[in-house]
Amino acid sequence: MEIPWEKISIAPMMDITDRRFRYFMRLINPRVRLYTEMIVSHAIVRGDRNRLLKFDAAEHPVVLQLGGDDPAVVAEAAKIGADFGYDAIDLNCGCPSDRVESGNFGVCLMRMPERVAEIVAAVHAAVKIPVSVKCRIGITGEESEAGLIRFAENVFAAGARWLTVHARTATLGGLSPKQNREIPPLNYEMVYRLKEKFPDREIEINGGIKTRAQILAHLGKVDRVMIGRLAHEDPFFFAPGFPADINTRLHVLDRMGAYASQHEHADVGAARFFSNMLNTFHALPGARLARRFISEEGRQLRPEAAVSALKEKMVAMAEMTDAAGQTD
Ligand SMILES: Cc1cc2nc3c(=O)[nH]c(=O)nc-3n(C[C@H](O)[C@H](O)[C@H](O)COP(=O)(O)O)c2cc1C
Structure with a gap:
């Protein structure tokens, strides 16, 4: 229900x-x-x-x-x-x-x-x-x-x-x-x-x-x-209709990247901007990798750039996991 x-x-x-x-x-x-x-x-x-x-x-x-x-x-x-x-x-x-x-x-x-x-x-x-x-x-x-x-x-x-x-x-x-x-x-x-x-x-x-x-x-x-x-x-x-798949989550991050650039947060680094959103991929393959990527490399990146880089990593990770038929 x-x-x-x-x-x-x-x-x-x-x-x-x-x-x-x-x-x-x-x-x-x-x-x-x-x-x-x-x-x-x-x-x-x-x-x-x-x-x-x-x-x-x-x-x-x-x-x-x-x-x-x-x-x-x-x-x-x-x-x-x-x-x-x-x-x-x-x-x-x-x-x-x-x-x-x-x-x-x-x-x-x-x-x-x-x-x-x-x-x-x-x-x-x-x-x-x-x-x-x-x-x-x-x-x-x-x-x-x-x-x-x-x-x-x-x-x-x-x-x-x-x-x-x-x-x-x-x-x-x-x-x-x-x-x-x-x-x-x-x-x-x-x-x-x-x-x-x-x-x-x-x-x-x-x-x-x-x-x-x-x-x-x-x-x-x-x-x-x-x-x-x-x-x-x-x-x-x-997320209504839980469980949300990886694409839904990436889409939300994309929109957060756009939000960062529209609002006065444009000059905040991704590590800070996303500091309360580190669990976006909770329980999905690559969750830990995403968390680490944002907190470490996100110090040097603007939110939008971090989202693009993260997207590539997460998609590659999902493909790899599919190919191996395993989950994290
Ligand atoms: C980090 C943190 C900060 C909180 N700050 C507030 C607050 O500003 N005002 C408030 O009424 N309750 C605050 N709370 C309490 C929560 O609103 C909530 O009552 C409490 O976490 C119990 O709910 P939960 O078991 O679903 O987390 C805070 C809780 C946490 C974990």
Whole structure:
């Protein structure tokens, strides 16, 4: 059964879901919802807005994720984001990093549902596009089902259109953000029960989802599914009609080469330009060779030139493998 892709989101990921990666994912799948990396609201209000916010029209639907705890500042950043054309504004209430905690936002906002409601209400009043929130099931040691329900009540009452829940707690102090995506156990049941509690509200589940069967099972329980790391590890998992063959992947790289030359990325070397797309050939013959080629020779080449050279290598590799009747 084909996945209803319009119900799938590619998660916000710092240093991964920049505009280049989003454009790449959009070439692979025309329907999934895309998210920016988390952008700190103060940076948008005070900083270089074009650099932080510009994106390609092909990326729609694309959600701007904001970090911040001051309702007025987040609302101002949201307004600027809406003027840039984003389709929705998401508030990060799930990030466990120390840096974010010291700024009093990310997951520690889960301790302050009333404050989150104020922020959501301020954003809701400032923009016409939907507002959403992404959270965890709680903070390790402080979590409770009642706490999550109270949090959801607050954000929905303040005007949030949907709530994305990463189905594990976040441990503050002691675990790195990476460990915080692996060590606290997943608890999907708690998210399913949240949906039962809010049958008319949109709940999106996130965390550890890796297969089509899992996606379809979750969609039987909640409204939407968000997937993060798999998009980086195996981007063509998201190609409708999977598995995508080598020509489909080369075609996407070709279009990325053209994108590089059209946009302000023209002077970026291929190694940097494609740094988040190294798994384009995941599990195909030559995957490792392609990765190495881009990271090493790509330092000297512009993206378009790298794609042409890589194409020749991959086609030769595919022919060789066909002739030998073997796969990598
Ligand atoms: C490198 C990396 C960066 C992340 N950055 C963000 C972020 O900016 N905002 C956010 O809400 N979550 C962030 N996350 C968490 C993901 O959005 C997601 O909740 C998490 O990876 C669990 O989903 P997954 O198991 O499908 O990867 C990040 C995750 C990774 C791996």
